[in-house]
Amino acid sequence: MIRIGILGCAEIAFRRFLPALMENKEFECVCIAEEYDKSKLEQFEKEFGIKSAENFQAIIEDENIDAVYIPLPPALHFPYAKAALEHGKHVFVEKPSTISYEQTSELVEIAKQRNLVLQENYMFQYHAQIAEIRKLLKEGLVGDIRLMKASFGFPLRAANDFRYNKALGGGALLDAAGYVTKLARLMLGSTVKVDTATLNGLEGYEVDMYGSATYSNEEGDVLQGSFSMDSYYQCCLEVWGNKGKAFTKRIFTAPPGYTPILELETNEGKQQIELPEDAHFAHSIEKFAEAFGNDTLRMNMYDDLLIQARMVEDIRGFNRNKV
Structure with a gap:
């Protein structure tokens, strides 16, 4: 069972990610945190029965959590994804992975060094x-x-x-x-x-x-x-x-x-x-889980991240x- 935490009460997390995640038996959504509008937490707790964490850092530092989902605005992806990877968490991040090639390249390097999954959620490809x-x-x-x-x-x-x-x-x-x-x-x-x-x-x-x-x-x-x-x-x-x-x-x-x-x-x-x-959202989550034990898939995800970031740059x- 993959235990995942969510950083941010984004609309896409409520409408797309969580409904798909709840259908996947390989995952357990442990908690969610919100630092910018905590009034949103009640809706997530009521609809999905998810406990709320005090803040993002609490999820990142929780040793019982295996992975994080980051549906924040793009400029916030890099600092939280980096922190999560450095704490040994696999990262499922909404697109774009970051706001620059330099930032994405740094995340890929950290993920490679620690054998962690880093997936950018362009779900339509699946x-x-x-x-x-x-x-x-x-x-x-x-x-x-x-x-x-x-x-x-x-x-x-x-x-x-x-x-x-x-x-x-x-x-x-x-x-x-x-x-x-x-x-x-x-x-x-x-x-x-x-x-x-x-x-x-x-x-x-x-x-x-x-x-x-x-x-x-x-x-x-x-x-x-x-x-x-x-x-x-x-x-x-x-x-x-x-x-x-x-x-x-x-x-x-x-x-x-x-x-x-x-x-x-x-x-x-x-x-x-x-x-x-x-x-396609369900398939994207399935790919994330598959990459935990598939070195080739993880490496392909790293390559795709860098190609995408380079073209945007x-x-x-x-x-x-x-x-």
Whole structure:
């Protein structure tokens, strides 16, 4: 049994993480702590029966706890993940892992030295639709691929949302762009790189609010990505080939019980292909547990963390003097 503690009463912990965790027999959620709005603790205790700890440090120092889940704003990931790793805890951290390549690299080094799991929760990568789409494309669904496009964006949220707070690690680059970047890694492989990128701000906001990036690999395959935090909702992947075009609209956020549809257009007409229903958050938690005893999986997670952080850093580099 893996005993886990939660640092922070975030919405994603309440809506997604804990419902999935409670279904997994390998875990026991021991406690939760909140340091910024302790009134939230009551809701978690009532819904899930979780005891509350005095503060984050109490969970980190508890020798009876094996792992921590960190759903805090991005700028707080590094100090608490570092402290947890240094106290021998495995870490399941919400995306992005940190706000810089330097910070992520330091966490990876600590985790490696101590043989600890360090997982960044881009859960959509574990949805069965990803594997199915890649399989269909490899089988020639649209012929030879000419271009891939991915978009992830959503309307404005409440003004006090951490995504608009620079000090807390806000901005589209560290939020929506991370999803597109991770998908580029999945579709283009380990040689993926950022060719160019742009970040844009909006009047009244201190962070980047939307942007785009172009990714490619050694084989010359290309994915164009766009991301936004003030837009009409988009969550899609399009693949254009010499024999057709495929499109799906819930590539990042397909919930349990939802059947994704891949729309195919060819010279023969249009077709809708049902993709598998799945529960990607549950699978992400399963991967976390699996990595405890799987050295290869742990090492792959370290590599993926560094590739993701490097690409995010590269996007920032293209816009160093802009936003």
